[in-house]
Amino acid sequence: MSRDQYDVIIVGAGIVGSTLACALGGSGLNVAIIEAQTINNEWPSLTASVEGFDPRVSALTVASQQFLQQLNVWSLIQQQRVSAYRHMHVWDADGTGSIDFNAADINQPALGHIVENRLTATALIHVLQQQRNIDIIAPVKVASMTALEAGGYQLVLADGRNVQAPLVVAADGANSFIRQQLQFEMREWDYQHQAIVATVATEKSHQQTAWQRFLPEGPLAFLPLATEADSEQSFCSIVWSAVPDYAQELMAQSDSEFSSSLAAAFEHRLGNIQAVSRRFSFPLRQRHAIDYVKPGIALVGDAAHTIHPLAGQGVNLGLMDVQVLAEEIVRAQARQLDVGSLAVLQRYQRRRKAANLTMMASMEGFKRLFAENALPVRWARNTGMKWLDGVGPLKNRIMRGRWGCSFFVGFVRRLSLFFNRHSRLRSGIQSYGVIISILMP
Secondary structure, three states, X not given: OOOOEOOEEEEOOOHHHHHHHHHOOXXXXXXXXXXXXXOOOOOOOOOOOHHHOOOOXXXXXXHHHXXXXXXXXXXXXXXXXOEEEOEEEEEEOOOOOEEEEEHHXXXXXXXXXXEEHHHHHHHHHHHHOOOOOEEEEOOOOEEEEEEOOOOOEEEEEOOOOEEEEOEEEEOOOOOOHHHXXXXXXXXXXXXXEEEEEEEEXXXXXXXXEEEEEEEOOEEEEEEEOOOOOOOOOEEEEEEEEEOHHHXXXXXXXXXXXXXXXXXXXXXXXXOOEEEEOOOEEEEEEEEEEOOOEEOOEEEOHHHOXXXXXXXOOHHHHHHHHHHHHHHHHHHHHHOOOOOOOHHHHHHHXXXXXXXXXXXXXXXXXXXXXXXXXXXXXXXXXXHHHXXXXXXXXXXXXXHHOOOOHHHHHXXXXXXXXXXXXXXXXXXXXXXXXXXXXXXXX
Protein backbone atom coordinates (compact mmCIF):
# COMPACT_ATOMS: atom_id res chain seq x y z
CA MET A 1 0.00 0.00 0.00
CA SER A 2 1.35 3.42 -0.95
CA ARG A 3 1.94 5.91 1.85
CA ASP A 4 3.52 9.35 2.08
CA GLN A 5 6.04 8.84 4.89
CA TYR A 6 8.93 6.40 4.62
CA ASP A 7 12.16 5.56 6.37
CA VAL A 8 14.13 5.44 3.10
CA ILE A 9 13.31 6.75 -0.36
CA ILE A 10 15.39 5.47 -3.27
CA VAL A 11 15.26 7.50 -6.48
CA GLY A 12 16.02 5.29 -9.46
CA ALA A 13 14.96 1.67 -10.01
CA GLY A 14 17.85 0.61 -12.20
CA ILE A 15 20.12 -2.26 -11.20
CA VAL A 16 21.82 -0.34 -8.38
CA GLY A 17 18.70 1.27 -6.89
CA SER A 18 16.65 -1.94 -7.09
CA THR A 19 19.46 -3.92 -5.47
CA LEU A 20 19.52 -1.51 -2.54
CA ALA A 21 15.75 -1.85 -2.16
CA CYS A 22 16.06 -5.65 -2.22
CA ALA A 23 18.81 -5.48 0.41
CA LEU A 24 16.41 -3.54 2.67
CA GLY A 25 13.54 -5.97 2.05
CA GLY A 26 12.30 -7.55 5.25
CA SER A 27 14.30 -5.09 7.34
CA GLY A 28 11.24 -3.56 8.99
CA LEU A 29 11.99 -0.23 7.34
CA ASN A 30 9.35 1.35 5.11
CA VAL A 31 11.02 1.89 1.75
CA ALA A 32 9.86 3.62 -1.45
CA ILE A 33 11.62 3.30 -4.78
CA ILE A 34 10.72 5.95 -7.36
CA GLU A 35 11.33 5.42 -11.06
CA ALA A 36 10.68 7.77 -13.98
CA GLN A 37 10.22 4.94 -16.50
CA THR A 38 7.54 2.27 -16.67
CA ILE A 39 8.64 -0.84 -14.77
CA ASN A 40 8.12 -4.10 -16.62
CA ASN A 41 8.32 -7.41 -14.79
CA GLU A 42 7.90 -9.57 -17.89
CA TRP A 43 10.90 -11.62 -18.92
CA PRO A 44 12.15 -10.71 -22.40
CA SER A 45 12.11 -13.18 -25.24
CA LEU A 46 15.50 -14.87 -25.48
CA THR A 47 16.45 -15.60 -29.07
CA ALA A 48 19.81 -16.79 -30.36
CA SER A 49 20.51 -13.94 -32.78
CA VAL A 50 22.51 -10.74 -32.65
CA GLU A 51 19.30 -8.75 -32.14
CA GLY A 52 18.11 -11.17 -29.44
CA PHE A 53 20.59 -9.97 -26.80
CA ASP A 54 20.57 -6.77 -24.79
CA PRO A 55 23.47 -4.62 -26.05
CA ARG A 56 23.98 -3.52 -22.44
CA VAL A 57 25.74 -6.23 -20.46
CA SER A 58 27.73 -6.33 -17.23
CA ALA A 59 30.73 -8.43 -16.29
CA LEU A 60 29.64 -9.36 -12.78
CA THR A 61 32.40 -10.34 -10.39
CA VAL A 62 32.25 -13.23 -7.96
CA ALA A 63 31.58 -10.72 -5.15
CA SER A 64 28.61 -9.25 -7.05
CA GLN A 65 27.28 -12.73 -7.81
CA GLN A 66 27.45 -13.68 -4.13
CA PHE A 67 25.63 -10.50 -3.12
CA LEU A 68 22.85 -11.20 -5.63
CA GLN A 69 22.67 -14.77 -4.34
CA GLN A 70 22.06 -13.46 -0.82
CA LEU A 71 19.13 -11.45 -2.18
CA ASN A 72 17.62 -14.46 -4.02
CA VAL A 73 18.16 -12.67 -7.33
CA TRP A 74 20.93 -14.77 -8.87
CA SER A 75 18.84 -17.95 -9.17
CA LEU A 76 16.24 -16.04 -11.20
CA ILE A 77 18.94 -14.77 -13.57
CA GLN A 78 20.35 -18.27 -13.96
CA GLN A 79 16.92 -19.56 -15.00
CA GLN A 80 17.05 -17.14 -17.94
CA ARG A 81 20.47 -16.68 -19.56
CA VAL A 82 23.93 -16.07 -18.14
CA SER A 83 27.43 -16.70 -19.50
CA ALA A 84 30.26 -17.72 -17.20
CA TYR A 85 33.71 -16.77 -18.41
CA ARG A 86 36.39 -19.19 -17.30
CA HIS A 87 39.33 -17.62 -19.07
CA MET A 88 40.62 -14.14 -19.79
CA HIS A 89 43.13 -13.23 -22.48
CA VAL A 90 44.62 -9.74 -22.66
CA TRP A 91 47.18 -8.56 -25.19
CA ASP A 92 48.82 -5.41 -26.52
CA ALA A 93 48.51 -4.50 -30.20
CA ASP A 94 51.88 -2.72 -30.10
CA GLY A 95 54.02 -5.61 -28.95
CA THR A 96 54.08 -9.21 -27.89
CA GLY A 97 52.96 -8.86 -24.26
CA SER A 98 49.91 -10.84 -23.15
CA ILE A 99 48.34 -12.32 -20.03
CA ASP A 100 46.15 -15.40 -19.67
CA PHE A 101 43.97 -16.21 -16.66
CA ASN A 102 42.20 -19.52 -16.09
CA ALA A 103 39.66 -20.23 -13.36
CA ALA A 104 40.81 -23.86 -13.24
CA ASP A 105 44.17 -22.70 -11.88
CA ILE A 106 42.44 -21.69 -8.65
CA ASN A 107 39.90 -24.52 -8.67
CA GLN A 108 36.99 -22.19 -9.33
CA PRO A 109 34.17 -22.71 -11.85
CA ALA A 110 34.44 -19.19 -13.30
CA LEU A 111 36.23 -15.85 -13.09
CA GLY A 112 32.92 -14.02 -13.43
CA HIS A 113 29.70 -13.88 -15.47
CA ILE A 114 28.46 -11.81 -18.39
CA VAL A 115 24.82 -10.92 -17.79
CA GLU A 116 22.43 -8.86 -19.89
CA ASN A 117 21.34 -5.81 -17.90
CA ARG A 118 17.66 -6.33 -18.77
CA LEU A 119 17.72 -9.78 -17.14
CA THR A 120 19.33 -8.50 -13.95
CA ALA A 121 16.83 -5.63 -13.78
CA THR A 122 13.82 -7.93 -14.31
CA ALA A 123 15.02 -10.42 -11.70
CA LEU A 124 15.38 -7.59 -9.20
CA ILE A 125 11.84 -6.36 -9.89
CA HIS A 126 10.47 -9.88 -9.28
CA VAL A 127 12.16 -9.96 -5.87
CA LEU A 128 11.08 -6.40 -5.04
CA GLN A 129 7.44 -7.14 -5.73
CA GLN A 130 7.51 -9.84 -3.06
CA GLN A 131 8.63 -7.42 -0.33
CA ARG A 132 5.78 -6.05 1.77
CA ASN A 133 7.83 -3.18 3.16
CA ILE A 134 8.69 -1.75 -0.27
CA ASP A 135 6.48 0.48 -2.41
CA ILE A 136 7.35 0.87 -6.09
CA ILE A 137 6.23 4.28 -7.35
CA ALA A 138 6.40 4.44 -11.16
CA PRO A 139 6.35 5.82 -13.73
CA VAL A 140 6.79 9.29 -12.24
CA LYS A 141 9.60 11.82 -11.99
CA VAL A 142 10.73 13.78 -8.95
CA ALA A 143 9.77 17.40 -9.64
CA SER A 144 11.40 19.04 -6.62
CA MET A 145 12.67 18.38 -3.12
CA THR A 146 12.70 20.38 0.10
CA ALA A 147 14.65 19.90 3.31
CA LEU A 148 12.49 19.28 6.39
CA GLU A 149 13.15 21.09 9.66
CA ALA A 150 13.18 17.81 11.57
CA GLY A 151 15.66 16.32 9.10
CA GLY A 152 15.29 14.47 5.86
CA TYR A 153 13.52 15.61 2.71
CA GLN A 154 10.10 15.97 1.15
CA LEU A 155 9.91 15.05 -2.52
CA VAL A 156 7.21 16.48 -4.77
CA LEU A 157 6.45 14.11 -7.63
CA ALA A 158 5.40 15.16 -11.11
CA ASP A 159 1.89 13.79 -10.54
CA GLY A 160 1.42 16.02 -7.48
CA ARG A 161 2.07 13.45 -4.77
CA ASN A 162 4.34 14.28 -1.83
CA VAL A 163 6.56 11.72 -0.09
CA GLN A 164 9.13 12.22 2.63
CA ALA A 165 11.81 10.32 4.52
CA PRO A 166 14.80 10.97 6.81
CA LEU A 167 17.02 9.42 4.11
CA VAL A 168 16.89 9.86 0.32
CA VAL A 169 19.25 7.75 -1.79
CA ALA A 170 20.16 9.00 -5.26
CA ALA A 171 20.46 5.99 -7.58
CA ASP A 172 19.32 7.94 -10.63
CA GLY A 173 22.39 7.61 -12.80
CA ALA A 174 25.25 9.68 -14.12
CA ASN A 175 23.06 12.75 -14.69
CA SER A 176 21.41 12.44 -11.29
CA PHE A 177 18.62 14.95 -10.70
CA ILE A 178 18.96 14.52 -6.93
CA ARG A 179 22.70 15.17 -7.02
CA GLN A 180 22.20 18.30 -9.06
CA GLN A 181 19.39 19.59 -6.84
CA LEU A 182 21.54 19.19 -3.73
CA GLN A 183 24.54 20.74 -5.51
CA PHE A 184 27.07 18.01 -4.81
CA GLU A 185 30.48 19.12 -6.07
CA MET A 186 31.89 16.89 -8.82
CA ARG A 187 35.24 16.29 -10.42
CA GLU A 188 34.96 15.11 -13.99
CA TRP A 189 36.86 14.99 -17.22
CA ASP A 190 36.44 13.66 -20.73
CA TYR A 191 38.25 10.45 -21.67
CA GLN A 192 38.35 11.68 -25.29
CA HIS A 193 36.90 8.31 -26.26
CA GLN A 194 33.62 7.12 -27.73
CA ALA A 195 32.41 3.64 -26.75
CA ILE A 196 30.77 1.51 -29.43
CA VAL A 197 28.67 -1.40 -28.15
CA ALA A 198 26.96 -4.14 -30.13
CA THR A 199 26.32 -7.87 -30.26
CA VAL A 200 28.18 -9.92 -32.86
CA ALA A 201 28.12 -13.49 -34.14
CA THR A 202 31.62 -14.93 -34.57
CA GLU A 203 32.84 -17.68 -36.87
CA LYS A 204 34.72 -19.46 -34.08
CA SER A 205 33.64 -20.26 -30.53
CA HIS A 206 34.37 -17.63 -27.89
CA GLN A 207 35.67 -20.48 -25.67
CA GLN A 208 34.03 -18.95 -22.58
CA THR A 209 36.81 -16.38 -22.65
CA ALA A 210 36.76 -12.63 -22.07
CA TRP A 211 39.08 -11.15 -24.66
CA GLN A 212 40.68 -7.70 -24.47
CA ARG A 213 43.06 -6.12 -26.96
CA PHE A 214 44.69 -2.74 -26.41
CA LEU A 215 44.87 -0.76 -29.66
CA PRO A 216 46.50 2.62 -30.31
CA GLU A 217 43.03 4.12 -30.95
CA GLY A 218 41.54 2.60 -27.80
CA PRO A 219 40.78 -0.75 -26.12
CA LEU A 220 38.55 -3.45 -27.62
CA ALA A 221 36.75 -6.14 -25.60
CA PHE A 222 34.85 -9.27 -26.71
CA LEU A 223 32.67 -10.65 -23.90
CA PRO A 224 31.19 -14.15 -24.27
CA LEU A 225 27.40 -14.52 -24.36
CA ALA A 226 25.40 -17.61 -23.49
CA THR A 227 23.88 -19.79 -26.19
CA GLU A 228 22.13 -23.13 -26.29
CA ALA A 229 24.44 -26.13 -25.99
CA ASP A 230 23.52 -27.37 -29.47
CA SER A 231 23.85 -23.95 -31.12
CA GLU A 232 26.31 -23.73 -33.99
CA GLN A 233 26.78 -20.00 -33.53
CA SER A 234 28.87 -18.08 -31.01
CA PHE A 235 27.84 -14.63 -29.80
CA CYS A 236 29.83 -11.90 -28.08
CA SER A 237 29.09 -8.47 -26.71
CA ILE A 238 31.69 -5.98 -27.85
CA VAL A 239 32.86 -2.73 -26.30
CA TRP A 240 35.16 -0.81 -28.62
CA SER A 241 36.51 2.44 -27.21
CA ALA A 242 38.10 4.73 -29.75
CA VAL A 243 39.11 8.35 -30.24
CA PRO A 244 36.08 10.36 -31.47
CA ASP A 245 37.10 10.73 -35.13
CA TYR A 246 37.74 7.02 -35.56
CA ALA A 247 34.59 6.10 -33.62
CA GLN A 248 32.50 8.28 -35.95
CA GLU A 249 34.14 6.60 -38.93
CA LEU A 250 33.29 3.18 -37.56
CA MET A 251 29.69 4.17 -36.83
CA ALA A 252 29.29 5.43 -40.41
CA GLN A 253 30.37 2.12 -41.92
CA SER A 254 27.92 -0.44 -43.27
CA ASP A 255 27.46 -3.62 -41.27
CA SER A 256 29.76 -5.55 -43.60
CA GLU A 257 32.43 -2.84 -43.48
CA PHE A 258 32.21 -2.64 -39.70
CA SER A 259 32.42 -6.43 -39.40
CA SER A 260 35.60 -6.42 -41.49
CA SER A 261 37.12 -3.57 -39.46
CA LEU A 262 36.21 -5.32 -36.20
CA ALA A 263 37.65 -8.69 -37.24
CA ALA A 264 40.89 -7.03 -38.37
CA ALA A 265 41.20 -5.02 -35.14
CA PHE A 266 40.73 -8.27 -33.22
CA GLU A 267 43.32 -10.08 -35.36
CA HIS A 268 40.64 -12.56 -36.42
CA ARG A 269 41.07 -14.39 -33.11
CA LEU A 270 37.47 -15.61 -33.44
CA GLY A 271 37.47 -15.78 -37.22
CA ASN A 272 35.19 -13.58 -39.31
CA ILE A 273 32.33 -11.54 -37.86
CA GLN A 274 29.28 -13.21 -39.37
CA ALA A 275 26.62 -10.77 -38.17
CA VAL A 276 26.40 -7.56 -36.15
CA SER A 277 23.46 -5.99 -34.33
CA ARG A 278 22.50 -2.36 -34.29
CA ARG A 279 25.44 -0.34 -32.96
CA PHE A 280 25.26 2.23 -30.19
CA SER A 281 27.84 4.89 -29.40
CA PHE A 282 28.25 7.18 -26.42
CA PRO A 283 30.96 9.53 -25.11
CA LEU A 284 33.02 8.46 -22.12
CA ARG A 285 33.51 10.72 -19.13
CA GLN A 286 34.88 10.03 -15.70
CA ARG A 287 32.96 11.59 -12.82
CA HIS A 288 33.42 11.45 -9.09
CA ALA A 289 31.53 13.24 -6.34
CA ILE A 290 33.87 14.86 -3.84
CA ASP A 291 31.41 13.77 -1.14
CA TYR A 292 28.91 10.94 -1.44
CA VAL A 293 26.76 12.10 1.45
CA LYS A 294 25.07 15.05 3.09
CA PRO A 295 22.64 14.92 6.01
CA GLY A 296 19.68 12.91 4.76
CA ILE A 297 21.20 12.21 1.32
CA ALA A 298 23.45 9.47 -0.08
CA LEU A 299 24.72 8.96 -3.63
CA VAL A 300 25.29 5.45 -4.98
CA GLY A 301 26.44 3.94 -8.26
CA ASP A 302 26.73 6.20 -11.30
CA ALA A 303 25.22 9.09 -9.35
CA ALA A 304 28.43 9.06 -7.29
CA HIS A 305 31.00 7.88 -9.86
CA THR A 306 31.39 6.76 -13.46
CA ILE A 307 34.45 5.08 -14.96
CA HIS A 308 35.68 3.67 -18.27
CA PRO A 309 33.48 0.69 -19.27
CA LEU A 310 36.21 -1.64 -20.52
CA ALA A 311 36.95 -3.27 -17.17
CA GLY A 312 33.22 -3.79 -16.59
CA GLN A 313 33.54 -2.41 -13.08
CA GLY A 314 30.82 0.25 -13.14
CA VAL A 315 27.92 -1.97 -12.05
CA ASN A 316 30.16 -3.92 -9.67
CA LEU A 317 31.23 -0.74 -7.89
CA GLY A 318 27.60 0.32 -7.64
CA LEU A 319 26.57 -3.04 -6.17
CA MET A 320 29.33 -2.81 -3.58
CA ASP A 321 28.12 0.73 -2.75
CA VAL A 322 24.61 -0.45 -1.98
CA GLN A 323 25.77 -3.53 -0.09
CA VAL A 324 27.75 -1.31 2.28
CA LEU A 325 25.03 1.36 2.51
CA ALA A 326 22.39 -1.28 3.32
CA GLU A 327 24.63 -2.66 6.07
CA GLU A 328 25.04 0.79 7.61
CA ILE A 329 21.30 1.54 7.39
CA VAL A 330 20.37 -1.74 9.06
CA ARG A 331 23.06 -1.25 11.71
CA ALA A 332 21.73 2.24 12.48
CA GLN A 333 18.18 0.91 12.70
CA ALA A 334 19.25 -1.81 15.15
CA ARG A 335 20.91 0.83 17.32
CA GLN A 336 17.86 3.10 17.05
CA LEU A 337 19.86 5.79 15.29
CA ASP A 338 18.58 8.20 12.65
CA VAL A 339 19.31 6.43 9.35
CA GLY A 340 19.73 9.80 7.65
CA SER A 341 22.22 11.23 10.16
CA LEU A 342 25.54 12.39 8.79
CA ALA A 343 27.45 10.16 11.22
CA VAL A 344 25.72 7.05 9.85
CA LEU A 345 26.14 8.07 6.21
CA GLN A 346 29.80 8.99 6.64
CA ARG A 347 30.52 5.41 7.66
CA TYR A 348 29.25 4.35 4.23
CA GLN A 349 31.37 7.02 2.56
CA ARG A 350 34.54 6.00 4.40
CA ARG A 351 34.06 2.35 3.50
CA ARG A 352 33.45 2.97 -0.21
CA LYS A 353 35.23 6.14 -1.27
CA ALA A 354 38.80 4.83 -1.03
CA ALA A 355 37.99 1.68 -3.01
CA ASN A 356 36.18 3.64 -5.72
CA LEU A 357 38.96 6.23 -5.99
CA THR A 358 41.58 3.49 -6.29
CA MET A 359 39.69 1.89 -9.16
CA MET A 360 39.09 5.23 -10.86
CA ALA A 361 42.74 6.26 -10.56
CA SER A 362 43.69 2.88 -11.99
CA MET A 363 41.38 3.34 -14.98
CA GLU A 364 42.86 6.76 -15.70
CA GLY A 365 46.38 5.36 -15.46
CA PHE A 366 45.42 2.45 -17.66
CA LYS A 367 44.13 4.80 -20.36
CA ARG A 368 47.32 6.85 -20.28
CA LEU A 369 49.56 3.81 -20.25
CA PHE A 370 48.09 2.21 -23.36
CA ALA A 371 47.71 5.52 -25.19
CA GLU A 372 51.46 6.13 -24.87
CA ASN A 373 53.47 5.14 -27.94
CA ALA A 374 56.93 6.03 -26.64
CA LEU A 375 59.22 3.04 -27.14
CA PRO A 376 60.34 2.83 -23.46
CA VAL A 377 56.74 2.76 -22.25
CA ARG A 378 55.75 0.15 -24.83
CA TRP A 379 58.71 -1.96 -23.75
CA ALA A 380 57.79 -1.57 -20.08
CA ARG A 381 54.15 -2.59 -20.47
CA ASN A 382 54.93 -5.56 -22.74
CA THR A 383 57.74 -6.76 -20.51
CA GLY A 384 55.49 -6.38 -17.46
CA MET A 385 52.67 -8.36 -19.06
CA LYS A 386 55.03 -11.17 -20.06
CA TRP A 387 56.56 -11.26 -16.59
CA LEU A 388 53.21 -11.37 -14.83
CA ASP A 389 51.94 -14.09 -17.16
CA GLY A 390 54.88 -16.26 -16.19
CA VAL A 391 54.42 -16.00 -12.42
CA GLY A 392 51.69 -18.54 -11.69
CA PRO A 393 51.43 -18.07 -7.91
CA LEU A 394 51.08 -14.31 -8.33
CA LYS A 395 48.39 -14.68 -10.99
CA ASN A 396 46.51 -17.08 -8.74
CA ARG A 397 46.57 -14.61 -5.87
CA ILE A 398 45.18 -11.95 -8.19
CA MET A 399 42.34 -14.22 -9.32
CA ARG A 400 41.50 -15.17 -5.75
CA GLY A 401 41.47 -11.51 -4.78
CA ARG A 402 43.79 -12.07 -1.81
CA TRP A 403 45.66 -8.88 -2.59
CA GLY A 404 43.79 -5.74 -3.48
CA CYS A 405 44.73 -3.63 -6.49
CA SER A 406 46.13 -1.00 -4.11
CA PHE A 407 48.95 -3.43 -3.32
CA PHE A 408 49.93 -3.59 -6.98
CA VAL A 409 49.58 0.13 -7.52
CA GLY A 410 51.95 0.65 -4.60
CA PHE A 411 54.29 -2.02 -5.92
CA VAL A 412 54.66 -0.46 -9.35
CA ARG A 413 55.11 2.99 -7.81
CA ARG A 414 58.07 1.68 -5.84
CA LEU A 415 59.41 0.02 -8.96
CA SER A 416 59.16 3.31 -10.81
CA LEU A 417 61.71 4.89 -8.47
CA PHE A 418 64.37 2.94 -10.37
CA PHE A 419 63.38 4.85 -13.51
CA ASN A 420 63.18 8.36 -12.05
CA ARG A 421 65.52 9.78 -14.69
CA HIS A 422 63.02 9.14 -17.45
CA SER A 423 59.72 10.83 -16.68
CA ARG A 424 57.71 9.28 -19.53
CA LEU A 425 58.89 5.78 -18.68
CA ARG A 426 58.21 6.38 -14.99
CA SER A 427 54.66 7.48 -15.80
CA GLY A 428 54.07 4.36 -17.83
CA ILE A 429 55.38 1.98 -15.18
CA GLN A 430 53.43 3.70 -12.42
CA SER A 431 50.30 3.18 -14.48
CA TYR A 432 51.04 -0.48 -15.21
CA GLY A 433 49.32 -1.63 -12.02
CA VAL A 434 45.96 -0.78 -13.51
CA ILE A 435 46.00 -4.00 -15.51
CA ILE A 436 45.68 -5.79 -12.22
CA SER A 437 42.53 -3.88 -11.32
CA ILE A 438 40.91 -4.89 -14.60
CA LEU A 439 41.57 -8.54 -13.90
CA MET A 440 40.56 -8.60 -10.25
CA PRO A 441 37.62 -11.00 -9.70
